[in-house]
Amino acid sequence: MIAIIDYGLGNVGAFLDIYRQLNVPVIRAQSAGDLAGASKLILPGVGSFDHAMKSFEDSGMAPTVEKMVADGTKLLGVCVGMQMLADSSEEGLRPGLGWVPGRVRRFDPALIKQATRLPHMGWNDLEVTRVDPITAGLSEESRFYFLHSYYLECADPADAIAESTYGIRFSSLVRRGDVYGMQPHPEKSHSFGVRLLKNFSEL
Numbered sequence: 518m519i520a521i522i523d524y525g526l527g528n529v530g531a532f533l534d535i536y537r538q539l540n541v542p543v544i545r546a547q548s549a550g551d552l553a554g555a556s557k558l559i560l561p562g563v564g565s566f567d568h569a570m571k572s573f574e575d576s577g578m579a580p581t582v583e584k585m586v587a588d589g590t591k592l593l594g595v596c597v598g599m600q601m602l603a604d605s606s607e608e609g610l611r612p613g614l615g616w617v618p619g620r621v622r623r624f625d626p627a628l629i630k631q632a633t634r635l636p637h638m639g640w641n642d643l644e645v646t647r648v649d650p651i652t653a654g655l656s657e658e659s660r661f662y663f664l665h666s667y668y669l670e671c672a673d674p675a676d677a678i679a680e681s682t683y684g685i686r687f688s689s690l691v692r693r694g695d696v697y698g699m700q701p702h703p704e705k706s707h708s709f710g711v712r713l714l715k716n717f718s719e720l
Contacts, residue, residue, distance in 0.1 A: 519718055520546040520555035524576035526569055527561025527598065531704035535711055541718045549581040557717065558582060558590060561704075562597030566621060566667070567609030569597045586616060591695045593717050596665060599691070599698030603669050616696040618672035629684035636666040641701070643679040643689055651697060651716045652678060652690070659709040661689075661701035668700060 519536060523529045523545050536543035546552050560582070562569045573579050586592050594602045603613040606621035613621070626634040640660045645652050668687040671677055679690035681700070691698045697717070703710030 518542040518544060518555050519557045519559060520544050520552050521559045521561065522552075522573075522576075522578060522582065523547045524573045524578060526563050526572055527595065528563075528702070528704055529561060532559055532561065532714070535704060535714055536718065539711070539715055539718070541715075546578065547576075549578050552578065552581050552585065555585070556590065557720070558585065558592040559717075560592060560594045560598035560601065562595065562599075562601060564597060565608055566597065566600055566606040566613075567611045569601055570609070570611040570613065573601065583614070586696060589695055591717070591720055592616075592697065594696070594698040595704075596700060596702055599700050600667060600669055602691075602693075602696060602698045604672075606667065608667055617669065617676055617691050617693045617698055619670050619676070620672075621667050622670050623667050624684055626684075631683075636664055637683040638664045641681050641683065641689075643681060643701070645679045645690075647675070647678045647692075649678045649692060650720055651692070651713060653716050654712055655709065659712075660706070661703065661709055662705040663689075663701045665700060669698065 521532045600621045602617040603619045677688040681689040689700045
């Protein structure tokens with residue numbers, strides 16, 4: 518069973534709808550007790566880094582999630598949920614979860630040719646850089662929906678599974694052990710996102 522961690526941020530309903538359509542057992546977790554029996558976790562997130570970290574801590578679920586991850590439960594962080602996996606962020610002062618070593622950095626607008634510059638918003642490619650089951654079946658034409666001004670710079674480049682380009686190349690899909698992070702929104706990325714979420718459920 519997959520638990521979507523609902524700490525007040527992220528499009529939880531969209532994840533629930535997709536997994537229900539795929540006939541994958543899924544629940545909305547709003548307390549530590551709701552997490553019991555989950556074999557996989559999804560940590561969504563939107564907004565600023567510090568607000569997301571504080572909201573997660575205030576939810577009361579953080580210690581249970583940390584223990585589950587330490588015990589080998591697979592977790593997928595999405596958007597700001599991915600950034601929370603890092604050690605820290607230029608956007609805030611709070612420490613991150615530290616599950617994917619690295620720092621979250623802001624795009625340099627001077628390097629971006631697009632008129633809108635920031636945020637990076639809209640459809641972009643994922644270029645797979647390391648073979649992993651979570652990207653099985655994704656073609657080179659796969660495109661995902663992004664909305665962010667910050668990106669995770671991995672301390673170890675080998676943690677990157679896929680990269681995207683927006684002014685610079687950046688890690689858009691990462692993995693460290695049983696912890697995955699994805700900068701774009703799979704729940705807003707049509708069939709490509711559905712395929713990735715299905716792959717995650719089958720890991």
